[in-house]
Structure formats: C-alpha cells, structure tokens
Amino acid sequence: MSTTAAPTMQGAYKEGFHDDIKTLHKVPKGASHKVIDYMCDVKGEPDWMRKFRHRSLDLFLKQDLPPWMPGLRDEIDYDSITYYMSPVDKPARRWEDVPEEIRRTYDKLGIAKEEQKLLGGLGAQIDSEMAYHNIQDSLSKQGVVFLSCDDGLKEYPEIFQEHFAKVIPPEDNKFAALNSAFWSGGSFVYIPKGVKCDIPLSVYFRINAEQFGQFERTLIICEDDTFCHYVEGCSAPVYTTNSLHSAVVEIYVKKRGRCRYTTIQNWSTDVYNLVTKRSLVDAHGVMEWVDGNLGSKRTVKYPSCYMIGEGAHGEILSLASADKGMWQDAGAKLVFFAPNCTGRINSKSISGHGGRASYRGLVQVRPGADNCRVQVNCDALILDDVSRSDTYPVMEIDGDLATVEHEASVSNVSEEQLFYLMSRGVRKEEAVSMIVNGFIEPIVKELPMEFAVEINRLINLQMEGSVG
Amino acid sequence: MNNTAWELYERLPLPTRRDVDWQRFDLRRLKLDKIQDRPQSLKVHLSPAPNSGVIFCDLPTALAKHGDLVRQHLGRSIPIDEPRKFAALHNALWQTGAFLYVPRGVRVPSPLEINYDLQGAAGYPHTLIVIEPGAETTVVQKFTGGLPAGSNGNISLHASGTEVFVKEGGHLHYISYQNFAENVFDFTLKRAHVARDAEIDWVIGMFGAAFQRYDIECVMDGEGGMSYMYGVGFLEHNQQFAQFTRQHHRTGNTTSDLLFKNVLRDSAVSNYAGVIKVEKNANGTNAYQANRNLVLSEKVKCDTKPILEIESNQLRCTHGATVGRLEDQHIFYLRSRGLTENQAREVLLEAFLEPVLARIKVPDVYKEFSELIHHKVAR
Numbered sequence: 001m002s003t004t005a006a007p008t009m010q011g012a013y014k015e016g017f018h019d020d021i022k023t024l025h026k027v028p029k030g031a032s033h034k035v036i037d038y039m040c041d042v043k044g045e046p047d048w049m050r051k052f053r054h055r056s057l058d059l060f061l062k063q064d065l066p067p068w069m070p071g072l073r074d075e076i077d078y079d080s081i082t083y084y085m086s087p088v089d090k091p092a093r094r095w096e097d098v099p100e101e102i103r104r105t106y107d108k109l110g111i112a113k114e115e116q117k118l119l120g121g122l123g124a125q126i127d128s129e130m131a132y133h134n135i136q137d138s139l140s141k142q143g144v145v146f147l148s149c150d151d152g153l154k155e156y157p158e159i160f161q162e163h164f165a166k167v168i169p170p171e172d173n174k175f176a177a178l179n180s181a182f183w184s185g186g187s188f189v190y191i192p193k194g195v196k197c198d199i200p201l202s203v204y205f206r207i208n209a210e211q212f213g214q215f216e217r218t219l220i221i222c223e224d225d226t227f228c229h230y231v232e233g234c235s236a237p238v239y240t241t242n243s244l245h246s247a248v249v250e251i252y253v254k255k256r257g258r259c260r261y262t263t264i265q266n267w268s269t270d271v272y273n274l275v276t277k278r279s280l281v282d283a284h285g286v287m288e289w290v291d292g293n294l295g296s297k298r299t300v301k302y303p304s305c306y307m308i309g310e311g312a313h314g315e316i317l318s319l320a321s322a323d324k325g326m327w328q329d330a331g332a333k334l335v336f337f338a339p340n341c342t343g344r345i346n347s348k349s350i351s352g353h354g355g356r357a358s359y360r361g362l363v364q365v366r367p368g369a370d371n372c373r374v375q376v377n378c379d380a381l382i383l384d385d386v387s388r389s390d391t392y393p394v395m396e397i398d399g400d401l402a403t404v405e406h407e408a409s410v411s412n413v414s415e416e417q418l419f420y421l422m423s424r425g426v427r428k429e430e431a432v433s434m435i436v437n438g439f440i441e442p443i444v445k446e447l448p449m450e451f452a453v454e455i456n457r458l459i460n461l462q463m464e465g466s467v468g
Numbered sequence: 469m470n471n472t473a474w475e476l477y478e479r480l481p482l483p484t485r486r487d488v489d490w491q492r493f494d495l496r497r498l499k500l501d502k503i504q505d506r507p508q509s510l511k512v513h514l515s516p517a518p519n520s521g522v523i524f525c526d527l528p529t530a531l532a533k534h535g536d537l538v539r540q541h542l543g544r545s546i547p548i549d550e551p552r553k554f555a556a557l558h559n560a561l562w563q564t565g566a567f568l569y570v571p572r573g574v575r576v577p578s579p580l581e582i583n584y585d586l587q588g589a590a591g592y593p594h595t596l597i598v599i600e601p602g603a604e605t606t607v608v609q610k611f612t613g614g615l616p617a618g619s620n621g622n623i624s625l626h627a628s629g630t631e632v633f634v635k636e637g638g639h640l641h642y643i644s645y646q647n648f649a650e651n652v653f654d655f656t657l658k659r660a661h662v663a664r665d666a667e668i669d670w671v672i673g674m675f676g677a678a679f680q681r682y683d684i685e686c687v688m689d690g691e692g693g694m695s696y697m698y699g700v701g702f703l704e705h706n707q708q709f710a711q712f713t714r715q716h717h718r719t720g721n722t723t724s725d726l727l728f729k730n731v732l733r734d735s736a737v738s739n740y741a742g743v744i745k746v747e748k749n750a751n752g753t754n755a756y757q758a759n760r761n762l763v764l765s766e767k768v769k770c771d772t773k774p775i776l777e778i779e780s781n782q783l784r785c786t787h788g789a790t791v792g793r794l795e796d797q798h799i800f801y802l803r804s805r806g807l808t809e810n811q812a813r814e815v816l817l818e819a820f821l822e823p824v825l826a827r828i829k830v831p832d833v834y835k836e837f838s839e840l841i842h843h844k845v846a847r
Contacts (some may be wrong), residue, residue: 390775390777390778393774397791399766400764401766407771410778
C-alpha cells in the first residue's frame with residue numbers, strides 16, 4: 001500500500017492513494033479485437049454481444065472527434081491503456097465475501113457497510129468489474145432489480161437486449177463506441193410498474209490500476225408510475241500517467257415515471273472522464289440529472305433528456321469546479337420531440353488556480369414539439385486571473401410554439417459582498433468561502449446529505465489560499 | 469484584382485451544411501464558378517463632404533488624392549489574409565467604396581450618408597472610416613439594389629467590408645442597413661477598433677436579400693472604450709440570415725453591450741452566434757449580450773448561440789437569449805382595449821423592435837426604419 005501526496009490541491013485529494021490489489025484478469029495494453037474475445041470468453045457472453053462489441057470497436061477506430069473537442073486525439077495514447085483488468089470474477093452479494101484488500105480500499109473511502117442502512121442498494125466497482133452488488137430485501141421483494149450490468153445481461157436477457165444500446169448506440173460518438181466495445185461493470189436497474197423506490201440505489205466506482213480504462217455501462221429502466229433515485233460516486237489514485245474513464249448511461253423513464261440520477265465525480269487529475277449520459281422520457285415522465293464535477297483532468301459530459309412523450313419534464317442541475325490542471329467541459333442537452341414538454345437547466349461553475357470550466361449546452365425543439373418551455377441559467381464564478389470560463393450554449397428552434405430562454409453570467413467574487421461580510425467580522429478567506437458556498441447552494445441542496453457535506457468540504461479546500 | 473487574397477479565396481473551401489455555422493443554410497444556389505468575370509456594377513453615392521478638413525469621398529479618389537492617409541489604415545482592420553472565404557473574395561475583388569476621415573477634435577454636426585446601390589450581378593464595396601482623437605460624427609450607410617425576385621433564378625452577389633477606427637476619445641454613431649432586392653446573396657464583414665475612451669454606437673438593420681451573412685465585430689483596444697451594438701432583423705418568406713457578432717475585449721476597463729432582435733415569419737431561417745471574448749488581464753471588463761427572437765410561424769427555424777470565452781476574473785459578463793412568440797395574453801389585453809387582432813399584433817411587433825430603433829439618433833433614419841418595419845408588419 002502506498003500513499004502519494006502531490007502539491008497544492010492534490011494535497012487535499014484524500015482519495016489519491018492506491019492499494020496493491022492482486023489482479024485476476026488482465027489483458028495486454030491497447031484496444032484490440034483480441035481483448036474483446038478474451039472478455040467475452042471470461043464473461044461467457046452471448047453471441048450477439050460479442051458481435052456488438054466487435055462492431056463497436058470498428059466504429060471507434062473509424063470515427064473522428066468533433067472539432068470542438070480539441071486535444072483529445074493527441075493527448076490520449078489509446079495504445080498505452082489497459083482495457084480490461086479485474087481483481088474479481090463476479091460481484092459478491094455479501095460484504096464479507098468481498099476480498100479483504102478491496103474491502104480495505106472501500107473502508108478508506110468511507111463506503112462502509114454502515115452506509116447501507118441509508119441506501120436501498122449498494123454497488124462497488126473496482127477497475128473493470130463490480131466487486132460487490134447488493135439490494136435490500138424489501139426492494140427485491142417488490143421486483144426491483146439492481147445488478148451489475150453483466151449480471152443483468154445474464155439474468156434478464158430479454159429486457160436487457162430490448163433496451164441495451166437503444167438510447168445511445170455505438171454510432172453516437174467515438175467514446176460511446178469505445179465503451180460499447182469494452183464495457184464492463186456498471187449497473188442494471190429495473191423498476192417494475194408502480195413501484196416507488198424511495199431509498200437511493202448507490203454505486204461507487206474506483207479505478208485502482210495505472211494507465212487503465214474503466215468502461216462501466218449503466219442501464220436504468222423505470223416502468224410506468226415509478227420512482228428511482230440512483231447515486232454514483234467515483235475516485236482514483238494519483239499517478240503520473242493518465243487513465244481513461246468512459247461510461248455510457250442509458251435511462252428509460254416511461255409514462256409518469258420519475259428518475260433522479262445524481263453523480264459526484266471526483267476523479268484524480270490523471271483521469272480523462274469522457275462520458276455519454278442520456279435518458280428517454282415518455283409522457284408525463286420526469287428525469288432529473290444532478291451532475292457534480294469536482295475532479296478529473298478533463299471531463300466531457302453533457303447529461304441529456306430526450307422528451308419523447310407529451311408533457312415530459314427534463315431537468316439538469318450541473319455543478320462544475322475546475323481547479324488546477326482541470327478542464328471541466330460540462331453541460332446539458334434537452335431535446336424536445338413531443339408537445340407540451342418543459343425543461344430546465346441550471347448550471348453553476350467555479351474556476352480557480354488556472355482551471356477551466358466550460359458550459360456547453362444544447363436546447364433543440366424539433367418540428368411538432370409545440371408549446372414547449374425551456375429555461376436555461378448558467379452562472380460562472382472565476383476566482384483568479386489565471387483561470388478561464390466559457391459558455392457555449394446552442395439553441396435550435398423549429399416553429400413558433402416554443403418559449404426558450406437562456407441566461408448566463410460570469411463574474412468574480414464582488415468587492416461589495418466581501419466588504420459586507422468583512423465588516424461583520426468575517427475573515428476574508430471565510431467570506432470568500434461563504435460566498436462561493438452560497439453561489440452553489442441551489443444545486444448542493446438537491447444532493448443527498450452525505451454528498452452535500454462532501455461537496456462543501458471539497459469546495460472549501462479548493463478555496464484555501466485563493467484570495468490574493 | 470488582389471492576387472494574394474484571390475489565392476486565399478480559391479484555397480478556402482466553400483462552407484457546406486456540415487459546418488456547424490452553416491448547417492441551416494444552403495449555398496448551392498450560389499454559382500461561384502468564373503466569379504471573377506462577373507461584371508461589377510455598383511453605384512456609390514455620398515452626401516456632400518463638410519468643410520473643416522473632413523475627407524469624405526469614394527475610395528479610388530481617396531487613394532489618388534490622399535494615398536498615404538488611406539494606406540495608413542486600409543487593411544489594418546480587415547487584413548488581406550483575413551481567413552474567411554467571402555472576406556477573401558471581397559479583398560480580392562473590391563474596386564470601389566468610400567473613405568471618411570474626420571480630423572482630430574472635429575465635430576461633424578449632420579450625419580454623413582454612404583449609399584451603395586447594387587445594379588446587377590456583383591458588388592464588393594469597401595468602406596474605411598477613421599475618426600481621429602476627440603472627433604465626433606454620425607455615419608448612415610445603406611445597401612440597396614440587386615436582382616429582384618424571379619430574374620430567371622439569377623442572383624446578385626454582394627460581399628462588402630467596413631473598417632472602422634475610432635481613436636482616443638472619438639465618438640462614432642454608425643447606422644447601417646441593408647434592404648436588398650429578393651435575389652441577393654450578401655456577405656458582409658464590419659470591424660471596429662475602439663481606442664482609449666472612444667465610443668461607437670451601432671445600429672444595424674437587416675431587412676432584404678435572399679441570404680445574408682453578417683459578421684460584426686468590435687475590438688476594444690483602449691481603456692475606457694465603449695461599444696453599444698444594436699441590431700434589428702425582419703425575416704420573411706424564405707429569407708435566411710446568419711448573424712455573427714464578436715465583442716473582443718483586448719484591454720481591461722472596457723464596456724460592450726449588444727442587443728440583436730429578430731422577427732421571423734413565413735419560412736424564414738435565422739442563426740445568431742455571438743461571442744464575448746475577454747483576454748487575459750482585461751480586468752474591469754463589462755460585457756453584455758442579448759439576442760431576442762420572435763417567431764410568427766411554425767415553419768420558421770431559429771437558432772441562437774450566445775458564447776462567452778473569459779480569461780480574466782475582475783469582470784462582469786452576462787448574456788441572454790430567447791426565442792418566443794407573441795403572448796396570447798398580450799393580444800387579449802389589447803383587444804379588450806378595442807384593437808383588432810391585426811392591430812394588436814402590429815403594436816406588439818413594433819413594440820418588440822422599438823428598443824433597437826430607439827438607439828437611432830437621426831430622426832429621418834429612425835423614420836425610415838419604422839416605416840420599413842411598419843410596411844412589413846402590416847403586410
């Protein structure tokens with residue numbers, strides 16, 4: 001076991017340790033068809049999945065990156081990455097059955113057994129595979145399925161095949177293709193008709209290996225009149241080399257269903273986090289993404305809602321904090337295919353110590369999507385003059401029956417606000433911290449308690465020494 | 469013909485629908501082969517030059533008579549290697565245009581008019597405006613003419629460039645509008661450099677043409693500089709407008725404000741994209757940007773992309789964009805006051821555009837704008 005402390009912000013990154021964990025499976029570096037065959041054999045996958053993976057790899061190798069994604073082609077050495085590596089074969093159902101060294105890692109991260117009391121289900125992924133995946137009896141009795149995605153394929157092959165890669169096909173983008181080729185782990189969630197799953201289902205993703213690519217895949221199906229809250233967190237050790245995390249999350253919210261998906265992304269600054277997240281929202285369904293991005297070297301992630309049924313509602317709350325060495329290219333997409341839908345995007349970003357925070361958004365109203373209403377708010381705070389903030393919203397409206405509003409502002413912590421707080425006896429550093437915490441409050445208050453506390457802690461750490 | 473620019477023009481590819489900025493537009497109607505052989509026919513008409521050292525004449529005359537003065541500024545804002553297809557075309561082929569020089573401290577009391585009337589197949593006017601320190605003037609620039617609807621499907625091509633320098637403490641009120649005939653494709657680049665404590669107040673009207681691509685940019689070069697950019701567009705039938713604006717803050721303690729308002733009806737297509745760029749160490753920047761669109765038909769396509777790129781922290785930047793329609797409630801209210809439905813719509817449309825028109829400080833031009841708009845609204 002070794003713990004590396006890096007300067008500045010990384011000194012505060014308490015998840016930056018790495019543990020020596022014995023690997024059971026490991027493939028040679030590089031994205032190749034051989035790796036896919038090895039994975040399919042190990043996982044015992046059906047033929048259609050093997051074909052799907054091979055086709056996806058071809059697409060990945062062929063596809064180009066969009067011009068607004070500068071650098072990603074040359075920065076990442078795709079040949080130096082290990083695409084499948086796992087210390088375990090299949091997820092344990094009991095915490096005691098998880099290998100001790102992995103359990104130790106999770107204990108350090110605070111994903112302890114006790115937390116299960118607050119959760120309806122807990123999953124823990126390390127590198128390529130889920131080490132642990134369990135759900136409370138009360139939920140499974142109601143028919144709620146919460147499995148690793150691989151087990152979902154094995155145990156519910158029909159539901160799985162019907163929904164898998166339909167929201168995000170491998171053709172969608174280069175990284176969706178990459179994930180489709182090498183996906184492993186992630187969750188499969190099925191909420192049967194009428195079931196309200198009130199306690200959150202939670203998953204924690206951990207990269208432990210070096211120069212590794214984690215490609216978890218999550219498929220959530222909320223049938224009619226359901227509710228589900230899914231919470232994910234993630235972290236990785238601090239290395240000097242880069243790792244890649246490229247997830248695909250597909251969500252179905254069927255009629256009058258509601259799904260909330262909360263992410264607290266706290267990768268170390270070695271990790272490229274290139275994620276595609278999308279949900280299809282049917283009539284009167286509600287989809288809420290709460291997306292917190294605090295770590296990683298570069299994040300490219302725009303959670304999307306495609307409103308396909310009348311009266312659907314999509315909401316995205318996005319919080320990005322770009323510290324030294326980070327570029328948070330976060331945002332949101334709302335696409336309206338059906339009439340009388342509503343949508344809201346609320347984005348807050350902070351950049352400091354040379355970090356760059358970008359909001360990239362799309363609001364698209366397709367023909368026939370009459371009487372849709374959309375509101376977009378983006379606020380950015382820049383803490384010093386070596387940092388950068390961008391806003392790239394796109395609004396494409398067909399027809400006259402939509403109301404679309406976008407507003408954004410970028411500012412620094414104002415002298416007046418500081419002066420007011422300081423006149424009340426608050427130290428300058430504390431005052432800045434209070435202002436920043438107030439700035440992000442509308443999003444933080446939507447987070448589960450433990451996460452909210454964690455975010456405030458992280459933001460305060462980033463604030464330290466940020467006032468000149 | 470300028471060969472450097474022509475080579476650049478030939479090298480740059482014609483934008484296609486695969487380019488993000490052009491995806492709504494189809495330029496295939498524009499036949500660009502042998503474009504250099506198209507006869508240029510452009511009538512330039514200028515109002516009389518005032519005394520007190522102001523130079524105001526067509527560009528060839530200016531080059532002949534005040535060569536050094538012209539060459540000091542020409543191409544300093546829109547360089548010969550401006551990397552855009554139609555700016556390169558303009559740079560390669562322009563033959564005429566206008567030159568305005570207002571010497572230090574001179575205040576020109578009445579507005580100066582520049583009228584460009586396109587007579588046939590092509591025109592590439594170049595305008596150079598230099599406002600020396602402390603000088604003050606109002607310029608009204610009009611673009612008209614071109615082939616009308618029908619014309620056997622032939623089109624007129626118009627590619628213009630306007631370079632503006634407002635030096636220390638200078639002030640320019642710049643009103644420019646195009647009301648071309650139906651078969652005109654218009655590509656226009658306007659760029660203003662605003663020096664220390666200088667100010668430019670723009671009002672841009674976009675009314676005619678089959679297609680227009682406007683690039684309007686202000687470069688804030690000196691502290692205390694201000695740019696107020698206002699635009700109004702009225703799109704009907706199959707008109708397609710692309711409006712690109714850029715507020716470039718190179719220096720701190722500068723202010724830029726922008727409001728572009730468009731009304732779209734029938735099958736019109738518009739794409740607004742505006743960038744506020746604040747460079748490093750441009751602290752004390754205030755930059756605002758708003759794009760408001762009113763759509764009146766379900767066949768309309770309306771895109772808006774307000775973009776911020778910020779590398780300083782002591783600043784305040786906001787932008788807003790909306791796409792909406794006339795509110796039933798508002799119409800209902802006016803009807804309850806005795807207006808007919810049509811009258812109510814007219815009142816609301818004109819009220820929507822009024823904040824831009826109100827920026828026009830020349831009563832005659834204000835009247836021209838209002839009448840043009842009223843005529844369209846009441847169609």
